Amino acid sequence: MTFANIAIIGLGLQGGSIGLAVREFLPESRTRGYDLSAQHRARAAERRLVDEVCTTAAEAVRDADLVIFCVPPGVMGIAAEQVRAGLPANALVSDVGSSKQAVAKALGDALPEHVVIPAHPVAGTENSGPDAGFAHLFRNRWCIVTPPAKVDMVKLSGLVSFWEALGANVEIMTAEHHDLVLAVTSHLPHLIAYTIVGTASDLEDVTQSEVIKYSAGGFRDFTRIAASDPTMWRDVFLSNKEAVLTMLQRFTEDLTALQRAIRIGDGDQLFDHFARTRAIRRSIIEEGQDDARPDFGRGDHEGR
Amino acid sequence: MTFANIAIIGLGLQGGSIGLAVREFLPESRTRGYDLSAQHRARAAERRLVDEVCTTAAEAVRDADLVIFCVPPGVMGIAAEQVRAGLPANALVSDVGSSKQAVAKALGDALPEHVVIPAHPVAGTENSGPDAGFAHLFRNRWCIVTPPAKVDMVKLSGLVSFWEALGANVEIMTAEHHDLVLAVTSHLPHLIAYTIVGTASDLEDVTQSEVIKYSAGGFRDFTRIAASDPTMWRDVFLSNKEAVLTMLQRFTEDLTALQRAIRIGDGDQLFDHFARTRAIRRSIIEEGQDDARPDFGRGDHEGR
Numbered sequence: 001m002t003f004a005n006i007a008i009i010g011l012g013l014q015g016g017s018i019g020l021a022v023r024e025f026l027p028e029s030r031t032r033g034y035d036l037s038a039q040h041r042a043r044a045a046e047r048r049l050v051d052e053v054c055t056t057a058a059e060a061v062r063d064a065d066l067v068i069f070c071v072p073p074g075v076m077g078i079a080a081e082q083v084r085a086g087l088p089a090n091a092l093v094s095d096v097g098s099s100k101q102a103v104a105k106a107l108g109d110a111l112p113e114h115v116v117i118p119a120h121p122v123a124g125t126e127n128s129g130p131d132a133g134f135a136h137l138f139r140n141r142w143c144i145v146t147p148p149a150k151v152d153m154v155k156l157s158g159l160v161s162f163w164e165a166l167g168a169n170v171e172i173m174t175a176e177h178h179d180l181v182l183a184v185t186s187h188l189p190h191l192i193a194y195t196i197v198g199t200a201s202d203l204e205d206v207t208q209s210e211v212i213k214y215s216a217g218g219f220r221d222f223t224r225i226a227a228s229d230p231t232m233w234r235d236v237f238l239s240n241k242e243a244v245l246t247m248l249q250r251f252t253e254d255l256t257a258l259q260r261a262i263r264i265g266d267g268d269q270l271f272d273h274f275a276r277t278r279a280i281r282r283s284i285i286e287e288g289q290d291d292a293r294p295d296f297g298r299g300d301h302e303g304r
Numbered sequence: 305m306t307f308a309n310i311a312i313i314g315l316g317l318q319g320g321s322i323g324l325a326v327r328e329f330l331p332e333s334r335t336r337g338y339d340l341s342a343q344h345r346a347r348a349a350e351r352r353l354v355d356e357v358c359t360t361a362a363e364a365v366r367d368a369d370l371v372i373f374c375v376p377p378g379v380m381g382i383a384a385e386q387v388r389a390g391l392p393a394n395a396l397v398s399d400v401g402s403s404k405q406a407v408a409k410a411l412g413d414a415l416p417e418h419v420v421i422p423a424h425p426v427a428g429t430e431n432s433g434p435d436a437g438f439a440h441l442f443r444n445r446w447c448i449v450t451p452p453a454k455v456d457m458v459k460l461s462g463l464v465s466f467w468e469a470l471g472a473n474v475e476i477m478t479a480e481h482h483d484l485v486l487a488v489t490s491h492l493p494h495l496i497a498y499t500i501v502g503t504a505s506d507l508e509d510v511t512q513s514e515v516i517k518y519s520a521g522g523f524r525d526f527t528r529i530a531a532s533d534p535t536m537w538r539d540v541f542l543s544n545k546e547a548v549l550t551m552l553q554r555f556t557e558d559l560t561a562l563q564r565a566i567r568i569g570d571g572d573q574l575f576d577h578f579a580r581t582r583a584i585r586r587s588i589i590e591e592g593q594d595d596a597r598p599d600f601g602r603g604d605h606e607g608r
Binding site for chain 2: 177181189228231233252278299
């Protein structure tokens with residue numbers, strides 16, 4: 001099955017990229033979009049992120065056979081309630097949220113009569129808002145689909161084909177497992193990055209200007225992630241609390257072990273730890289999940 | 305003053321880049337180089353990292369008016385002892401080590417009759433070895449020079465001009481202050497990155513293959529830094545122990561506060577923290593210390 005009328009609720013990085021990707025890769029499908037912010041709606045119309053920008057969520061889902069919620073995890077339920085009156089009974093409900101158990105429950109509670117199949121494209125940049133999206137965001141990225149135990153197989157297969165058409169590879173797993181995997185590959189890295197950038201900002205002996213000047217020593221990498229949308233990330237941590245706290249506990253134990261090795265001067269333990277982390281980067285590059293060039297191919301080494 | 309004969313001890317990322325940069329930007333100067341590894345020496349000769357690759361360190365410093373030690377911090381003293389017999393009395397001794405108090409002491413102890421002015425170019429990539437260097441590594445990066453309290457001003461000014469010729473901006477500070485600043489902008493980020501990559505590798509519930517597949521959610525950024533040279537980083541942590549432990553303590557306190565906010569569901573505290581970390585990235589980009597493009601301009605979003 002293909003979707004003829006796709007409604008996109010929330011026109012930020014994800015919603016905008018989906019709209020642009022549908023126009024490029026699924027030109028037969030028609031897109032309607034809605035965003036809570038009038039300013040974002042205006043900008044979305046200028047950039048033609050969707051075929052039609054609507055002034056209410058209910059209007060955007062009129063005739064929809066697929067609605068994708070692209071709002072922060074904490075307001076998925078509210079956004080879903082806003083479309084309930086106008087959403088066709090046969091429409092498939094999905095989303096792009098970074099946590100899946102909480103979002104699946106929020107969407108299911110708000111739209112109990114509809115088929116809900118949550119999804120999460122593991123793709124993004126540090127930018128947000130209606131200017132951030134681009135059609136190729138999902139190319140060669142993974143999209144994780146987390147169907148409930150009993151699922152409409154035709155709709156599931158339609159959703160898988162949809163994401164594949166946008167350039168993504170699709171993997172299916174339970175929402176529980178998704179939340180554990182993403183806690184380590186995405187949520188914990190963001191928490192750590194937000195923390196260290198905050199720590200560096202609060203020092204008394206080192207000035208902000210020094211932190212900025214000498215950031216090429218490694219710190220600058222963390223500032224990219226820590227520039228991500230604060231509303232969305234607040235919601236991610238609140239909605240995937242247990243898995244994040246579990247991973248954080250592991251991380252803290254490991255950090256404490258390295259801290260002790262530094263304190264007692266155990267160079268062998270440090271070396272052994274540092275030597276075994278290279279292989280994983282090599283695999284990430286081999287799997288096409290990162291740029292092989294040194295320093296991510298950053299432009300500030302131009303002419304190398 | 306300019307340096308006519310420059311000796312480079314250690315022909316990895318830093319030493320190789322200095323050799324190539326001297327050929328491009330200071331073509332009047334002659335370079336000799338040495339590396340402990342015969343394999344690296346052969347590769348350095350093939351890549352013409354220096355004008356002459358020597359088979360002993362003593363031979364490399366013959367006639368030198370500047371010798372730059374580009375070896376891990378832990379072996380600076382040993383490398384300096386190896387050149388003592390052959391080093392001209394008037395030669396300036398410098399280095400590129402990432403920690404400065406310990407290195408200054410090691411070089412001073414090994415070469416008590418010479419003028420020692422340590423330096424640290426805050427520039428690099430995750431690669432190491434004789435294939436990693438390139439002539440423009442230092443362009444628009446900061447080089448921190450940490451002269452002793454009583455210093456030969458002619459030699460200091462010569463060293464500053466040398467680094468400026470290679471494209472760097474030079475800042476002068478005490479070794480103590482350097483070690484504190486770099487503990488937060490470089491050493492702590494590396495320790496955190498090494499830790500989280502290790503944590504992710506050791507999980508039972510999440511497979512290595514899943515960590516790799518979904519790394520685009522943020523994790524992959526940490527793997528770049530954690531692919532850095534393990535020997536060098538072991539030495540950095542051992543040689544800048546106090547400052548690293550101090551910064552680590554700060555970081556742990558801040559992480560604990562955010563952990564608590566997640567546990568008790570304090571969304572406002574999370575939002576406030578996440579919202580104030582964006583400004584610092586903007587400043588880093590404005591100061592030319594990072595690429596302004598989303599996602600560092602990574603090539604895997606080509607065609608955006």
